[in-house]
Amino acid sequence: MQRKDLLCPTSGNKSRANHIAAFGHQRAKQRDRISFRYPNLHSSIMADAIESKIKNYRTAPFDSRFPNTNQTRNCFQNYLDFHRCNKALSEKDQDTSPCDWYQRVYKSICPSVWVNNWDEGIEGGSFAGRV
């Protein structure tokens, strides 16, 4: 097990930011420029990157947005992101396979009872989150 610097235990965490989140933030402006001229290019770049990450998937990796003990929000956020991603991509008639990452993560970390309740809520229109 690697031992990090005692005095700065959290330094270096930022460099391990969740790849998908960082990728999205960094490429936001570039995406707007690219997608104007080449509507499908950005989505295929993302899809390839995500496909390779999913093929090598072991379990949900460390997410620097949720570094602490309480992972409730991590589970809920990935669930929301999956449904939002699905909704956004299907509205544009694009391939929804990039959304599979969020599904793998939320399936790994969310208790199945919670997922079943939320699924029923979405079907019944009573889901509290904003999709």
Place this chain on the structure above:
Amino acid sequence: MAHPAQLGFQDAASPVMEELLHFHDHALMIVFLISTLVLYIIVAMVTTKLTNMFILDSQEIEIIWTILPAIILILIALPSLRILYLMDEINNPHLTVKAIGHQWYWSYEYTDYQEIAFDSYMVPTQDLSPGQFRLLEVDHRMVLPTEAPIRVLVTAEDVLHSWAVPALGVKMDAVPGRLNQTAFIASRPGVFYGQCSEICGANHSFMPIVVEAVPLKHFQDWSTLMLEDASL
């Protein structure tokens, strides 16, 4: 596991627990040394026939018995903080397991690839086989691979529980509506026992936790078997 008339910790089965054990030895040794010194001084003071009517203040000894305790406290604090930060290090786990507390049993879910989920009830005393441990055995153990970082997410379905395995140096409260993360590495194969550590009703003492750490190949065989059983 615990044994009768046990005084110390159970043998460590994870690197963090080893550190905690060694730190405890270090701190307890300091405690014993100080207690022995103080007891000796008390006995010496009480049993002497000599009388001193002229003890006045003394700068030197006052300095010594201020500085020395400060140094001792630093010698205790440094390893303690080292272990505290060690426990908080980021690790990228190989496997995620969810432990969900119910009244009065645990259920475990392994959903990284396919879905394996099962309940873990205590074996009642009258159903124990010879050699099994009273109030500690369960029908389905939580099986894990050795030498792999494991993430355990603990929650509860009804009231507060707490998932604890002393040999692995792990205890995490199970709170309804909240997902608490803990992580460890099982350094050696073995069977490690724990008990629910938060009062949760009539059968709080009867919902134990059993972790069976096995080599990766055996873990894969076990998960294949569990999936086949589930599909039957």
